[in-house]
Amino acid sequence: MAPPAPTNKPGSLLSPSHYDDDASSIHSERSDQDTDSEDDEVLMGARTSADIRAHDRNVLLEEEERDKLLEESRRRGRRGSALVMPAPLKKLFSKSFTELPMAGSSEQEEIPAEKSSDKRKRRRERRSKRKERLMDEASHGEDGELMYEMEEGGMKEGSATGSSSDNEGSDEIDRRGLRILHDEKSQRRRRWRTWLFIHSLIAVGFSILVLVAWKLSLHRKSAVPIQTMLSNGTALFAPTTILISLDGFRADFLNRGITPRLNAFIKEGVSPVYMNPSFPSVTFPNHYTLVTGLYPESHGIVGNTFWDMELKEEFYYTNPSAMQSKWWGGEPLWVTAENQGIRTAIHMWPGSEAHIMAIEPAFLDAYNGAEPLSNKVNRIMQLLDMPGRENEVAEVQDMRPQLIAAYVPNVDGDGHLYGPNSTEIRVTINDVDNMLDHVFQGLEQRNLTNIVNVVVVSDHGMATTDVTRLIQLEDLVDTNLIEHTDGWPLYGLRPKDPAQVQSMYDGLVEKAATNPNLDVYLRDVNMPERYHFSKNERIAPLWIVPKTGWAIVTKDEFDVVEGKEKGLVYHPRGLHGYDHEHPLMRAIFVARGPAFPHAPNSRVEPFQNTEVYNIVCDSLGLVPKPNNGTLRLPLKPIGLHSPDTALEDPNDPPTSTPTPSPTPSPSATSEEEAADAVISISPIEASSAADSNEIPPHMVGVDPIDDTNVDRPVVPDESEMTQEEKDFWEWFKAKLDGLKGWFGELLSGDKDAETGERR
Numbered sequence: 001m002a003p004p005a006p007t008n009k010p011g012s013l014l015s016p017s018h019y020d021d022d023a024s025s026i027h028s029e030r031s032d033q034d035t036d037s038e039d040d041e042v043l044m045g046a047r048t049s050a051d052i053r054a055h056d057r058n059v060l061l062e063e064e065e066r067d068k069l070l071e072e073s074r075r076r077g078r079r080g081s082a083l084v085m086p087a088p089l090k091k092l093f094s095k096s097f098t099e100l101p102m103a104g105s106s107e108q109e110e111i112p113a114e115k116s117s118d119k120r121k122r123r124r125e126r127r128s129k130r131k132e133r134l135m136d137e138a139s140h141g142e143d144g145e146l147m148y149e150m151e152e153g154g155m156k157e158g159s160a161t162g163s164s165s166d167n168e169g170s171d172e173i174d175r176r177g178l179r180i181l182h183d184e185k186s187q188r189r190r191r192w193r194t195w196l197f198i199h200s201l202i203a204v205g206f207s208i209l210v211l212v213a214w215k216l217s218l219h220r221k222s223a224v225p226i227q228t229m230l231s232n233g234t235a236l237f238a239p240t241t242i243l244i245s246l247d248g249f250r251a252d253f254l255n256r257g258i259t260p261r262l263n264a265f266i267k268e269g270v271s272p273v274y275m276n277p278s279f280p281s282v283t284f285p286n287h288y289t290l291v292t293g294l295y296p297e298s299h300g301i302v303g304n305t306f307w308d309m310e311l312k313e314e315f316y317y318t319n320p321s322a323m324q325s326k327w328w329g330g331e332p333l334w335v336t337a338e339n340q341g342i343r344t345a346i347h348m349w350p351g352s353e354a355h356i357m358a359i360e361p362a363f364l365d366a367y368n369g370a371e372p373l374s375n376k377v378n379r380i381m382q383l384l385d386m387p388g389r390e391n392e393v394a395e396v397q398d399m400r401p402q403l404i405a406a407y408v409p410n411v412d413g414d415g416h417l418y419g420p421n422s423t424e425i426r427v428t429i430n431d432v433d434n435m436l437d438h439v440f441q442g443l444e445q446r447n448l449t450n451i452v453n454v455v456v457v458s459d460h461g462m463a464t465t466d467v468t469r470l471i472q473l474e475d476l477v478d479t480n481l482i483e484h485t486d487g488w489p490l491y492g493l494r495p496k497d498p499a500q501v502q503s504m505y506d507g508l509v510e511k512a513a514t515n516p517n518l519d520v521y522l523r524d525v526n527m528p529e530r531y532h533f534s535k536n537e538r539i540a541p542l543w544i545v546p547k548t549g550w551a552i553v554t555k556d557e558f559d560v561v562e563g564k565e566k567g568l569v570y571h572p573r574g575l576h577g578y579d580h581e582h583p584l585m586r587a588i589f590v591a592r593g594p595a596f597p598h599a600p601n602s603r604v605e606p607f608q609n610t611e612v613y614n615i616v617c618d619s620l621g622l623v624p625k626p627n628n629g630t631l632r633l634p635l636k637p638i639g640l641h642s643p644d645t646a647l648e649d650p651n652d653p654p655t656s657t658p659t660p661s662p663t664p665s666p667s668a669t670s671e672e673e674a675a676d677a678v679i680s681i682s683p684i685e686a687s688s689a690a691d692s693n694e695i696p697p698h699m700v701g702v703d704p705i706d707d708t709n710v711d712r713p714v715v716p717d718e719s720e721m722t723q724e725e726k727d728f729w730e731w732f733k734a735k736l737d738g739l740k741g742w743f744g745e746l747l748s749g750d751k752d753a754e755t756g757e758r759r
Ligand SMILES: [Zn+2]
Pocket: 247, 248, 282, 283, 284, 412, 459, 460
């Protein structure tokens, strides 16, 4: 369309007057000249009737134009004052409103209202007369088409060329003028529509923004998956799972007759005969695998200790710097849950204090190796007694978590300190079983047995060590060439000169040829596929993996020849970290609850602990993150547990070829004779990388006060006892627990100081 002619128009469309009361002043100015006498002059001087028609049309259109503008400006004047608009929006999109000259309004006030209304009236009359005249003429064929077009509010294409005109003279000019005016009108209409459209768009956009913001603010609530609520009679429970890890609880400990509650739990629930840990079978990698479903090579916690080449820093699990999120890859259960609106309570789980992904559990209990087992039970019950989602008056921070994960270090501690076959560990295993009994009793008292899922796992087993199963590191490699040793009790070697990896490996292979008790692997060449232990730069390029029950020691830590001669006892007396599929490294998994609707005593095929993450996620209705696990709920039992399917006790000490040795192995009697000479050796303590304040890996969770001051009774197999003996035993244990509690309180001050330093 042709742009409006800049001259003789009551202000172009871009002029502020179109949006302001100023327009009225223009109008009133012109209207002073716009009199009937003027009309008459024109009529008198008209050359032809066409001229008169043209004049009429012009005046009519101009007047219509002006009145419309005036009307609009009045309307806008009113609206401008009443319109409530957010300030930024006003500034952005209503510039014409705010930047208009203010003079117009005062001018308008000067015109007496009576006078102007009178004028308007007269004008209207005049206009209707002219319109009548034009319409009359048009109906007689003279400007019919044009009128049609005017009434329709749009120009026909053909008419733009002027072909419909019967007059090439002034009529054509008139038409053009009309067209221009008409164009202006339609353009203004379009602009109005555009203005309306833009503002609607802004309104819609703004609404969407508000909606999104509102949605985001509700994110945590709206992300909660649809969950079935179960009632225990007093409260409603959304899916709730208690995950308990018994560190170092070897699968065949269940065969010893000292775990009545765990054995009953198996009969109530679903379980494999054992669960395989992941390689290397040590605490931190495996606890993190349990809650991520990832192999250690995938989540990056490739050992309790390891060197990171990029960070140029050592991860040392008891060092406070290990609790930095930079070490921890993957997404742990508590992050998955919290991100999906499920509250979690994490009690001392390895890694839970590392601020992983900057998402904290709703409840986080820091590690305390001296925490009495009864406190753990009380804590779990306290969490379960919190108000649920149905409680509308409860504060969010007080609300019950749906995932409770608790870590129990006790069995592992005794396994290292006394060995997995010690009488001491029997007491601790029984204590832990007793703790579980209290948990189940607490659930029963709350009518939650069929409402809350319970999953009991362990991270690895334990193998007995002995002075006859030691390998002197100096006999294998030139230790001066090594810069870092990772992963104890395995040895991950990083030579000072990376080019020496191959020659070091070749030398080790030669040694291994005469010593069947160790395996040597290059991370990138022949690391067994089933270990899933190669795809991470944190894994050292060269590894010595001793056979289960064997330990590699430096001379600083333990001189093997001297130890054998003197009949010294090697400590730790129990070790793990070996081939994760070795029977002595086997862990446990037992589950019960509404998420496990299987026949009681159901048995599933053994699986690896990479499956636990998926299983716990499913039990809570969470969407798990991609991981190395493949099992999903419900589990697929292959039958029931029976004596035929029971796990065979593995050989511990493991049967293996003794190292060719110049000195005879010390007998049991010589070990007893040398009791005074017993030394506690920690390989890490003595290593160059270790901090003197750090405790060795095998010491985590070990309470030395308990061990040195409390005489541990021997726990007989309860299955072999008569009822009378059992009753006496229960009474005796109760008395002993009381004594321990009293003694523990007496010493708690010292304990706290000590444990605070540990982690
Ligand atoms: Zn462990």
